[in-house]
Structure formats: structure tokens, C-alpha cells
Amino acid sequence: MKAKKSEDLPEWYSEVVVEAGLAGYAPIKGFIYLHPYGYEIWELIRSHLDKRFRETNHRNAFLPVLIPESLLRKEAEHFKGFTPEVFWVTMSGDDQLSERYAVRPTSETLFYSTFGKSIKSWRELPVLVNFWNSALRAEIKSTKPFIRTSEFLWQEGHTIHATKEEADEEVMRMLEIYREFIEEKLAIPVIAGYKSQLEKFVGALYTTTLEAVMPDGKVLQMATSHNLGQNFTTAFEVRYLGPDGQMHYAWSTSWGLSWRVIGAVIMVHGDDRGLVLPPEVAPIQVVVIPIYYTDAEREVVLEKCRQLVSRLKSAGFRTHLDDDMEHTPGWKFNEWELKGVPVRVEVGPRDVSERKVTLFRRDELKRTRVDEPALEGAVKELLSEVQRNLFRRAQELLRSKLSEARSFEEFARALEEKGGFVRATYCGSEECETKIKDLTGATVRVIPFEREPPLSPCIVCGREDGVTAYFGRAY
């Protein structure tokens, strides 16, 4: 690693993504590809979330990647919102198509015209479906792997309900699943709440969001969950026969989480040596490194390492033995630190003879020596401790980037000095919200679910009895 995280976060970020072997730049500007090490993090994310989705009765399915333009146009606001970012297919072989097809920017329209069509009675509701796929939205700004790319891996959940209340509950249920996942598995604390009307998903009744703060003070949206009201069901004629014998338009929700959370993991936990992965999403949780000087030692140490790896694997840890003979232990230490492996087991000849092993924790860069028979227990304890410690450190980061402002001057100063979230009160109008954005670059990131008492009159227009919200400059 050449760049320092504290000195040049963007440069450090680009370097760590490539050097740690997570991703690379594809031949089309704005697109990236993932190496196995990067993709395996996504597979772990998928497997954690999939389990929770299934426990809450959601099932996975498949929708095509192409969407006819006419379909996308059916919900007018939605179309207007997405159209500048859409990649259009206009030809098949040498033939001009009679209608353009959008490469999936999101699947609401396709979902209602397929899964929404067959619903007849309230007995068939709710419909709870999830899709793991990729979505495409042309990015004009410079590419930032995971954070700003024209194609991104994500999941999009889509559900249809009989009533607004049930849709409301679904929105909150899924946001809570995201919150739990992001805090407990990714070790990143978030602030939860509503988006403002200006910032909500195009076509939604309201959007709920989870937002996290990055070390440079910029704020990152981690996941969103939308109540789409009856906007789409009306446009797509999704109706059902109620127990009252009448036809009703259904209510719907959608919710999504993308690979940008990997970007957050990199920025929040990483350090000058590279990546630091939370054990819950680390493709390799434990790397075992043999240390020897002579051929005789080599044999003894390697044999011991193989035993330990086999024990650690049996105990359920994702374990890798680095028995490469090209490189020195020092080189390997650097390499696996760069790749963010949470725990390293070092085994030298003295360790073998004393029945000890040395454990190194990536987060605090500290060594301890433990009795070899107690290895599994020690590793388990250490992995939990790393996971907890990363969350604690991220909580400190969040706290250090939280401030309050009671006037526009305070607001602007807090943003300049600290960045992060600035809690402030505004009248709730789009006019003042836009003014704040134009003057400072900050947007309303979160409006807390529980209305908070005003800190002051509106920091722009001075109106009383406003909305207290978290503002920030976002990625």
C-alpha cells in the first residue's frame, strides 16, 4: 500500500480495492469485474440475507434483464426518474427493434406485469418475492468500485399486500433485517429513518433508509425499503377481490441492498495496511502461516500447520493454509494483512516444540500466544472480539461525525469542520431543502421515525415547528 488512508481516502480506496484482489476495471467505463476474493464477500452477504429473507417467508425468483420501454413508461414519475440512466437495447443482430428495451435499472415494472397479473383474491396475498441480480444505471461521475458503478450486484425484494398497514409493516420488517445485518455482520452502525419527499425513490409513497458515515465525513446510503403505495398497482392494474366482495387495488413495497455495502466495509474498517474484514463476511477468517528456516524444521512445521488447518476447518472456520514456498513469512504477513484476514495463526519450530501457537489479530495488529490444544476456543473468542471491536470503533467514528446546528451558520461550519451527520431543523419544504443543498452540498439523509422536537426555527426561512433531520454530504 502506497496511499495512506488518513491522508488520501479516495486514492487509498482505489489502491486497496485492486491490491487486495477484490475488483478490477472492466473495458467499459463505469463497469467493474470482481475477482473471486471480492465476489466471495458478496456470496457471504447473500447467504446471510437470504437466510433472513427465507425466515420471513420470502422466496427467490427470476426476472429477465430486458424491459420494454412501454412498460417502464407506465408509471410516469418512475420513468422520468430513471430514463437519463438507462442503457437502451435498440438492435437484435442486424435488425432494428420496433421498441427499445431497457437493460434492467430496477424491476418494479416487470414485477407487476408478471407476478402482479395472476392475483385474483385476497387469499393469494401477500406475494413476497426477492431477486438476486444486477442492475444497470449509467454513471457519469468517475467510477468508484462498489460505490459508484454503472452495473451493480444487488437484491431487490418486491411484495404485494392487501392493505397499507401490511405494506407499512413489510417496509419496516425489511429495514430492520437490513439494520441487523449491517450492524451485526458488517459491523457498521447506521442511522435509520425516512427519506424526504425530494430524496425518496421515484414512484414511492415513502422511502425508509439506513445511512452510515465514512471516515472522510461523507455519508453513504446502505439500504432502502420503500412503501410504493398504490402507485404501481394502479398503473399496472394489480387488483384483488377482497373479503368484502369488492375489487381493490393492492399495495406494494420494494427494498434493496447492493454491493455498495462492500465499499462501506472497506472504507470504515480498513487501515494503512489495507483491508480489515469483519469475520462474519471474511472469505478467509483464519490464515495459517508456517515459519521455518531449515528443511528439517519445514517438515515439522508444515505437518503441524496441516493438522491445525484441518482442526480449524472442522470447527467451522473458513481457513486457508499459505504453504507457498516462493515467499517469506514476512511477505505473507503483509499480503494477508492487505487482504484483511481477521486472524492469522503463526507456527514456528519453537511453537511446535512448546505446543503453542501465535495468534495475530488484524484489527489491532496484536499478537498473543496460546496453548495449541486450546486453539479452536481461542480463535472463536478472538474472531468474536474482532467483530465486536470493529463495531465499537465504527460507533466511535459515527459519534465523532455527529453534530447539531441551531442556525445556518452553525450548520455550514459543522459540515465544513466535521462533515458527517449534522442534526438540524428545517421547515420541511422542498424549497428550503433545495436551498440547503445548493448552498452546502448537503441533503436530508434521514428524518427519524419518531418526530424529534425542533432544535431551532427552520435554519433557512425561520419558520417555527419544523422537522428535525440528519443532513450530510453523500456519496
Added chain:
Amino acid sequence: MKAKKSEDLPEWYSEVVVEAGLAGYAPIKGFIYLHPYGYEIWELIRSHLDKRFRETNHRNAFLPVLIPESLLRKEAEHFKGFTPEVFWVTMSGDDQLSERYAVRPTSETLFYSTFGKSIKSWRELPVLVNFWNSALRAEIKSTKPFIRTSEFLWQEGHTIHATKEEADEEVMRMLEIYREFIEEKLAIPVIAGYKSQLEKFVGALYTTTLEAVMPDGKVLQMATSHNLGQNFTTAFEVRYLGPDGQMHYAWSTSWGLSWRVIGAVIMVHGDDRGLVLPPEVAPIQVVVIPIYYTDAEREVVLEKCRQLVSRLKSAGFRTHLDDDMEHTPGWKFNEWELKGVPVRVEVGPRDVSERKVTLFRRDELKRTRVDEPALEGAVKELLSEVQRNLFRRAQELLRSKLSEARSFEEFARALEEKGGFVRATYCGSEECETKIKDLTGATVRVIPFEREPPLSPCIVCGREDGVTAYFGRAY
């Protein structure tokens, strides 16, 4: 089910796909979407294969869905082969792109220009990567879900090796993994061998294939594994420093299996009542159906069913309790038979009092009654028996559709009367192969790996010492 499988296979097929809740037709001609029940079959296929890929040191990764035209053009034959089927992106938002992007028809070109670029020395070889994604190839013929669609789910494996021998080994290793999977999990016997030069993958040195026969006598390609020689590595400058200190062009392979194998499962195993799923890929292996007449009975029977479901789940079977109160047991029997669930457990009041349960096997439509405490063992035994029996039946189907021909007349007659595979000898020239295709619609499906003695002179031109191959009319 209205259509009969034996009377009208295409009609029966379309009906079963929709009525069993596997898939539906998307708004764009040629595209389908999958319901959860259909997608879960694909998830099981993925999980079986993924395990084998990992055991053989392959790792999953991610490549973008868009490929610049210039990249696709780099391997000339490859481009020529795919270009009539490519969907082209020409616009992003309102802007005309300066270069067209292909929506992924296959990822060879992208793979070499990303994963191929970083290779320096022979020590980094082999590179063994797999991608689970979807590919798009415009289909002009009428849509047949899973078998002929413009977008299909698949996996594409891509590997880079130092020598031809290693690439040869990889090709055969992966073909064998496919064969084992298709025969053992999908219960469909296949014939393995080479494709002819006319039928090979565009850009390949040679293609190996697994082919199965369908009940209508048509042949279906189940999976292919290609040695791409140095064609792509030359075009994409994928070179490595050998242990000899010289630069060498690498060798490469690719191999793929798509959701069309689900089409084969439907056609080979299904019957007039609908789908019959092999237990290994059945999203629900056991469905439990309560039978009762009075409210008092209902309580007792449902309570027993819940116990049994919990026991079956603990024993590791994918189990579903159909406790819906809208429908009669008879209706439910039909429904789950249509959906092809391999084993049904029926529980009535008499079963409860006698501590018995009734098991129904979907393949042979037969009931047996077993002691309730022995349920897990009986279900395990029955699922294995269903799996074995489906394979036996499919082997009989294959045998019944195999014939030999020693002249063109015999060949044409065998094709007309039986369809399936006709073993015959031809001189090996593209001319005679094309003539056979033009006159009969049959193509060379498989050339056995071990050269087989000629059955006759070439059935077209009469030349001696020809190639004995399996011909057939293909989907």
C-alpha cells in the same frame, strides 16, 4: 392437465411449465420469468454443481453484462458465430454511444481481457474461474421455456492453462462432473463425446458434449466443455513466462450448463398428471397432507402432521405441510402431483389411531402404509428408490431410441420411425455431414471419445474407413 404427454408433447410441455408454477412468459417475446418454484430447482442445481466446482479448485467471480463490440470482434470466428444473435445497446439515456455494447452472449472475450491480463508467470496458472449469470441470444424460433429462450440462466466456467495437456484434462474433468451431475441428480442418462467441427463452439479447438434423448425422439444437448486451444489467448495476448524462460501463449477452456436441463427433467420424467421431479432437485421432496372430516378429527390430524413435518425437516428432507383449509385432500393430491413432489405423506384419523402413515410415490403413483415411528427411514428409502427408478426409466427410454444404420435408407427410416440417436458411419467430411442434415434434419450429435469401428462405408459417399457417430434431430 388437459394435454396428454404421449399425444402432444409440445402442448403438454407448455401446459406443465405454466400450471406447475415453474415459469411464465415475460413481456418481450422469447423471454420468460421464473416463479419461486421454478427458480428453486435452479438453486438446487447451482448448489450441487457449485460444490463440485469448489472441490476441483474453481472459484466464482463476476463479469459485467455488457461487452464492447471491439472486444467481441477480436476473435473473428467467435464474432461471426454470435453476431446474428446479439442484443446491442446503442444508447445510454438520450446519448448515442460511440461504440455498441453487446448484452452478454457468452463471456470469453471479457474473461481474457480481465482475468487473462494479469498473468505473468507459469506459477500463476492454472486460472480456474466460474460465473453464475444469464446470457442472451436472440431466438427467432418460437419460445420453449428453458429449452429455447432469448435469455437463459447458466454457469460459464473459464480456465487458462500452461499446456494443451492440462487444458485437455480440464475439459474432460468438467464434462465428467456434468455427466455425474446429470445422471445422478437429474436422473437422465447421457451419451458423451466430441462434437464435429461443424457443430463445435465457435472459436473452439474442439467441443465435448453430453446429449440426452427426449420422449419425442428429439435429442437435447445437456452441457458442453470446450478446449479453446490458443485461439482466444492469441487474440487477447494472454502469455506467460514459462519455466524455460520463454514467453508462451496460454491454452484455455470454457464449459457451460444452462437451465435447459430443467426442460429435459420436465420432458423425460413427467407424465399425464404433470411434473415428476427427481428428489435430488425437488424444492419440496415430501408434502404432508392431512385428511379429516370433522373438527375433532381435524385437530388431532393436524397436530400429528405438524409433528411429522418437524421430524422430517430435522431428518433433512425438504418438507411442506399443506394445511390449507380451502381445498379438499383430493384437490391437494392433484396439485402436488402436478408439481411433481416425489413423495406424499397422507395422514387420516385412522392413521393416527393406528400409528401408521400412508406414503405415496409420485413416479409409480403407488401407496404403501408404514409404521409412524419408522417414517424417516421409510421416506429416505422411498426417495432413493424414486431417484433410482427415474434413472432406470430414462435409461429404458434412451435404449428404446437408439438404433444403427448401415445405409442412408436405413438411416432415414430409423430417424422417421424412432427418432432418437442413430448410430451410423460417415466419411467425416463437412460435405457429407451437411448433406445428411439437409436431407433428414439430423446432425452429428456425438462422436464417441473412443473411435468405434465403421458399421459400413460412409452412408452418403461410400468412402471407406469413416467415423462412427450418433446422429439425431436436435432441439
